[in-house]
Amino acid sequence: MFEITSKEKIATKEYEIWVKAPKVASHAKPGQFVIIRTSPNGERIPLTIADFNTEKGEIRLIFQAVGKTTYEMATMKVGDALQDVAGPLGHPSEIKKYGTVMMIGGGVGIAAILPILKELKRAGNKVITILGGRSADLVILKDECERFSDELLVTTDDGSMGMKGVVTDGMKEVVKRGEKIDQAWSIGPTVMMKFSAYTAKELGIPIFVSLNPIMVDGTGMCGACRVTVGKNIRFACVDGPEFDGYEVNWEELMNRLRQYKDQEKISLENYIARVGDLSWL
Amino acid sequence: MAVIKIPNNKTPIKEQEPGERIHNFKEVVLGYTLEEAVAEANRCLQCVNQPCVAGCPVNIDIPGFILALKNRDLPKSAQILKSYNNLPAVCGRVCPQESQCEGRCTVGKMKEHEPVAIGKLERFVADWEANQGTMNIPEIPSRKLGKVAIIGAGPAGLTAAADLAKMGYEVKIFEALHAAGGVLMYGIPEFRLPKSIVEREVNFIKSLGVEIDTDSIAGRSITISELKDEFDAIFIGTGAGTPSFMNIPGTNLNGVYSASEFLTRINLMHAYKFPESDTPIRIGKRVVVVGAGNVAMDASRSALRLGAESVKIVYRRSKEEMPARIEEYHHAIEEGIEFHWLTNPIEYIGDDKGNLTAVKCIKMKLGEPDASGRRRPIPIEGSEFVMEADMAIEAIGQTSNKVLLSAFPELKLTSHGYIEADPETGQTSVEGVFAGGDIVTGAATVILAMGAGKKSAKAIDRYIKSKKAVV
Numbered sequence: 001m002f003e004i005t006s007k008e009k010i011a012t013k014e015y016e017i018w019v020k021a022p023k024v025a026s027h028a029k030p031g032q033f034v035i036i037r038t039s040p041n042g043e044r045i046p047l048t049i050a051d052f053n054t055e056k057g058e059i060r061l062i063f064q065a066v067g068k069t070t071y072e073m074a075t076m077k078v079g080d081a082l083q084d085v086a087g088p089l090g091h092p093s094e095i096k097k098y099g100t101v102m103m104i105g106g107g108v109g110i111a112a113i114l115p116i117l118k119e120l121k122r123a124g125n126k127v128i129t130i131l132g133g134r135s136a137d138l139v140i141l142k143d144e145c146e147r148f149s150d151e152l153l154v155t156t157d158d159g160s161m162g163m164k165g166v167v168t169d170g171m172k173e174v175v176k177r178g179e180k181i182d183q184a185w186s187i188g189p190t191v192m193m194k195f196s197a198y199t200a201k202e203l204g205i206p207i208f209v210s211l212n213p214i215m216v217d218g219t220g221m222c223g224a225c226r227v228t229v230g231k232n233i234r235f236a237c238v239d240g241p242e243f244d245g246y247e248v249n250w251e252e253l254m255n256r257l258r259q260y261k262d263q264e265k266i267s268l269e270n271y272i273a274r275v276g277d278l279s280w281l
Numbered sequence: 282m283a284v285i286k287i288p289n290n291k292t293p294i295k296e297q298e299p300g301e302r303i304h305n306f307k308e309v310v311l312g313y314t315l316e317e318a319v320a321e322a323n324r325c326l327q328c329v330n331q332p333c334v335a336g337c338p339v340n341i342d343i344p345g346f347i348l349a350l351k352n353r354d355l356p357k358s359a360q361i362l363k364s365y366n367n368l369p370a371v372c373g374r375v376c377p378q379e380s381q382c383e384g385r386c387t388v389g390k391m392k393e394h395e396p397v398a399i400g401k402l403e404r405f406v407a408d409w410e411a412n413q414g415t416m417n418i419p420e421i422p423s424r425k426l427g428k429v430a431i432i433g434a435g436p437a438g439l440t441a442a443a444d445l446a447k448m449g450y451e452v453k454i455f456e457a458l459h460a461a462g463g464v465l466m467y468g469i470p471e472f473r474l475p476k477s478i479v480e481r482e483v484n485f486i487k488s489l490g491v492e493i494d495t496d497s498i499a500g501r502s503i504t505i506s507e508l509k510d511e512f513d514a515i516f517i518g519t520g521a522g523t524p525s526f527m528n529i530p531g532t533n534l535n536g537v538y539s540a541s542e543f544l545t546r547i548n549l550m551h552a553y554k555f556p557e558s559d560t561p562i563r564i565g566k567r568v569v570v571v572g573a574g575n576v577a578m579d580a581s582r583s584a585l586r587l588g589a590e591s592v593k594i595v596y597r598r599s600k601e602e603m604p605a606r607i608e609e610y611h612h613a614i615e616e617g618i619e620f621h622w623l624t625n626p627i628e629y630i631g632d633d634k635g636n637l638t639a640v641k642c643i644k645m646k647l648g649e650p651d652a653s654g655r656r657r658p659i660p661i662e663g664s665e666f667v668m669e670a671d672m673a674i675e676a677i678g679q680t681s682n683k684v685l686l687s688a689f690p691e692l693k694l695t696s697h698g699y700i701e702a703d704p705e706t707g708q709t710s711v712e713g714v715f716a717g718g719d720i721v722t723g724a725a726t727v728i729l730a731m732g733a734g735k736k737s738a739k740a741i742d743r744y745i746k747s748k749k750a751v752v
Contacts, residue, residue, distance in 0.1 A: 023502040037459060043550065043559035044459075068559055084459045086496040216550065216560075219457050219498060220682050221467075222542035223524045228533055233526060238684060252533050255635030259535045263561030270556050 001081035002036075005058055010140045013065040013281050014108060015074050016050070021085040022057030024049070030115035031093030031210065031242060034059065035218040037084040038072045045069050046215045046237070048112035048187075049088060059085070062111030062140070065281050068267040074281045089218045090241045093208070095119045099126065099182035102174065102205065103149070104167050104196050106132040106188025110141050112210055113187045114148075121148045128179065129153070130170040132192065136161035167192060168199040181205045186245060190254055197245030207245040211236045213256055228252055287388055291398040292321040299615040303585050306471045306553055309612060310374075310401075315353075318405040322351040324388060325397045332385035333399060338732035341365040343382055343399055350406060359410035360417060362403060367443040368436065368482045368731065370411060371465060373404025374474050376728045377606045411481055418488050422449035427513040427745040430455065432499040432685065435463020436727045437518030437718030439486050440734030441741070446489040448742050453512075455497040457684075460549065463520055464727065467549035468541075470579050472586070473609075476548070500688030509713070513748070514741045516707070517700060517716040518734060521724045522682025526675055527571070531629025536563060536637030540572070540580040540676035547583050565672025568592045569640045571626055572676035573602075578609040580674045581618045592618050593668065597625040597645050597658040623647070625660065629673060640670045679724045699723055707737035713748075715741055 003020045010016050024034055033046045051060035065074040073082075093116045101120050105113035110131055121127045129149040133139040134157045146152045154162030155170045163170060167186070175181065184207040186196035193209040200207035213225040213236050220238035227236050228249035234240065272278055295311040296302075302309055313321065325347045333343040342361055349358035362369045376382075378400040383389060389396025410417070426449045431438045434456035442452045460466050462479040487493060497503060499519075508515055524539035526532050543562070546552040550560035568589045570581040573596035581592045594613075596603065599622045603610065614620075621642075628641040644664035647656035681698040693701045693710035700709055700716040707715035717733025719725055 023497065027501060027504065041551070041558045043561075084496050086457065086459070086498060086502070088501055089498070216542060216545055217458060217467075219684050220523050222545050223526065223539040224542045226526075226533055233528060233532060235523075238523075238682075249533075252635060255535060256533065258634075259563070260561040263555060267556050267559055267561070 001083065002085040003081045004076055004078055005056075007076070007078050010062070011138050013074065014062070014138070014140060015065070016060065016062045016111075017073070017076075018053075018058045018060050019082060019085060020057060021059050021087075024085060024087045025052040025057045025059050026054050028052040028059060028088040029092035030095065030119045032088035032090050033218070033241060034061070034085050034087030035089065035215065036061075036082050036086075038069055038076070039083050042072075042083055043069055044084075044216055044218065046089070046212070046218055048210070049115065050111040051115055062108055064108045065278075067264050068271045071268060071271060071278060071281065075275065075278070086218065089237060091239075093119070093185070093242060095123050097124045100180060101125045101127055102171065102181045102184040103127060103129045103145075104132070104171065104184060104186040104188070105129070105145070106167055106192040107138065108140070109188030109192070109210075110139070110145065113185060114141055114145055116185055117145065118148045126150050128174055128181070130155065130167050130174070132156070132167035132170070132188065133161075134158065166195070168195050171196060171199050171203065171205075175203050175205075184208070185210075185242075190250065190257060193245065194248075194250040194254075197248065197250075201246050208242045209245040209248060210241045211243060211248065211253065212241070213253060214259060227256075287324050287326070287391070287394065289394050291395045291401070292317050292324070294398070294401055299617070302472065303616050306586055308475050309472050312408060313401060313405045315409075318350060318402060319353065321398050321402055322347045325351070326387055328387045330387075332387060333382040333397075336381045336385035338381065338728045339365055339735055341382075341403075346406060347397070347399070347402060350402060355406065355409050356417070358406045362406055363410075363417070363419075366731070367440050367486060369403050370407035370478050371436075371474060371482055372728055372731070373400050373402075373407055374478075375469060375726075376400055377726060379607055381728070411478075418485075419447055421446060421490055425449060425451045426742075427451070427749065428453070428511065429741055429745075430508045430512040430515045432515065432517045433457075433463060433519040433718075434461035434483070434493055434495075435518055435520050435718065435730065436465065437730035437734040437737075438463070438516065439483065440731040441516045441518065441717070441738045442491045443486045443489055444735055444738035445741060446486075446491045448738070450742070450745070452490070453492045453494060455499045455503060456493060456495045457498040458549065459495050461493045461495065467545045468576070468579070470544065470548055470583050472582065473579065498684065500685040505689045513713065513745045515714045516734070516737050516741060517685065517709070517714065517720060518718045518730065519682060519685055519720045521679040521699075521719040523680050524675070525678050525680055527626065527677060529626060529628050531631055531637070534629050534631040534637045535635050536565065536670075536672045537629055538672070538674045540570075540576045540674050541679070543580055543674050544576070544583065547587075553583075553587060562587065563672060564588050565670070566590045567668075567670045568672045568674065569626070569668055569670040570594045570674045570676060572596060572678070573598075573620075574604040574676060574678075575606055575609055577676035578605045578613050578618075580676050582613055582616060584672065584674065585616055585618065589672070593621055593670075594618055595621045595624040595626060595640075595642060595668075597623065598655060599623055599647060602655045623658065625658065626673070627665065630667070637671055637673060638669065640668045640673055642666055642668060679719070681720060681723075697723060705736060706740035707733060708740060713744065
């Protein structure tokens, strides 16, 4: 069992927890993920490792309550324990000195971009960060990202913080004023990654995206997470999760993410019926 | 001279009726009663040359345990079995006996006679012991001879672990998944091997002092150098571990599964109990399963139990080349699985939402024998046709999983990407590191993996003793 040592609500339905998982904490690198289960009947879901503390043997997970498992996690308290935490999984991000990097994060994807931009900063890159959200309250971890960025831009759909627009508007803005970007990362909702990859291609910027398909084991044993990259079928869990954004077949990924939509709805409805009102999350 | 009179046929065994069992995941074969088991034990000739023993990958004293059963001395029978085989209730259910012990049985060689039902007797004795509630746990030496790390809690790893623990080693198994058992847990369905039996056998191995660390991915959660520092020897029994796909157009349509994913969702994650269990699975109405091995049988029979209206197995060779156990094939036929021999899928067809709607196939014919010795299937030009399907499951085998191997570059691999290991000892190219099971041989059987685990346990014992003697 993997104890939750701290928990904080960081936005509507978005939470940050630290979990005791010494073997993961001592081996984790930016860009990797864990597979977790909440209970003996639980499903296995992947979550990016947002941070890790080797000394305390703890990892930081940031998630949004969207389905049964994440709703259940949101109701767990400090002292409760996750049934399983397995990892670190996936290839770490390729950290080196690129020159100037553009780090694009949206929604809870900001939690995944944070450890990578931290390491890229440490490796001597000039870091320009663009965070996007529907409104100001959904732009999480802004101060932390700012601390490790040379420049930080925020875009919101409603203009309640920063620039009114979406992350691709921010990308164009940065390039328009003459900044030369050597490498970009985009992590967030699939549709955001898709459009940031298209924009990056237009702007001639190489871009990594971190894919989040449905997984089961997370260790290459089942192939549930297969994605088409270029002409090849790849397993996001072991070949990724990061891939060249130009090459990803986005339509297929989005179709595959909808595979269990009906069952996911039933599962969540049953859970809410069992535990009662969760509108406070 | 007295003429030996032996009933021609095996003592019949009770099974769930096909019409009933296709609606549940409960075990199909219900097992012998004591009287039936003794009657079947009486069919054994107790012949001197014991060909059955030679046919068993772990050389169980088969006439010995059958004689004890015949004499109704069940504790002795169980004790004989357990001294050779740490997982008899599993082997009695899933071994391909027709090509091993029973394939060599003297009775089976007699005119019009079926062999002794050795597998069913093994199962009977193992289940009898378990139902007594008290497992006979052998005495374990208290002074430890050394520490051994086992990677993977499947048949190979569990067997090696149990044997080493009995010899007096401190053994720790690192298992990537959340449950021990490997393929016995995620691969073989409940109706063929109830998970409570796997858990029972795993608990027996734990009672020998073996520690099982689940959620531990060797090479990730613990590095190879950490393992080398902490342990005197390492045994790798990870299984093959990555599903192969035919890579035909449409493979990533919704509704196309690898058998590994389909069966893992059902067996390990209990998706057949959804929504009581959180893991969902698609319920296919018209299902096409590709391949004709045991995994294909398991996948097709599972799809039927989930509520499929029709399940078709397509296989590019003919019935003669089918690799599945004959018992499983018969069960599949009884349950209404359709077989389409000499048929190979060439494309998956989907709708505009990315859902599978049909499988395009081509007819095949058999040509000259290929490298496997089987006649090579050749497509018949112009014979393409379309099968409607909303689910397709590929059960065409596996390749080696690279998670551990990429973290262990010193390990020499074969040209097929499996670990190069001595077939007699499991010794790899790295000193103190042994390997066995599917990660050495490629996908094979539970019992062969167990045999490899046994051989490696002996070799590891010799290795550690000789090393400590030198020091």
